[in-house]
Amino acid sequence: MLTVDLKKSWSEEKLRSQYEEMISYGSGPVKVDGHTEFLEEWPDRKPGDVGWAYISISGSDFAEAITVVVAEENGEPKIRDLQWGRP
Numbered sequence: 001m002l003t004v005d006l007k008k009s010w011s012e013e014k015l016r017s018q019y020e021e022m023i024s025y026g027s028g029p030v031k032v033d034g035h036t037e038f039l040e041e042w043p044d045r046k047p048g049d050v051g052w053a054y055i056s057i058s059g060s061d062f063a064e065a066i067t068v069v070v071a072e073e074n075g076e077p078k079i080r081d082l083q084w085g086r087p
Helices: 010-021
Strands: 031-039 049-059 061-071 078-083
Touching: 010 049, 010 061, 010 078, 049 078
Parallel strands: none
Antiparallel strands: 031 049, 049 061, 061 078
16 A cells, blocks of 8 residues: 555554544544545656545544555555645
């Protein structure tokens, strides 16, 4: 799921912990609420990047998002960069 470089800083447990921290102030069920944006071209695109995605996540009393950059690594799509929380 992650590039080799990103795996160095993001373990599965750290990903889970960051996600739980991001939504911790909310209550009720969490859902991907339908606001999703995909780009194939963006200003900071690097060679090998295949897409940028913004996925909103919400509950009854909160709204957050995760942004990822997907790049090709060894012939497979992998997450090269991720940002937590809405901008």
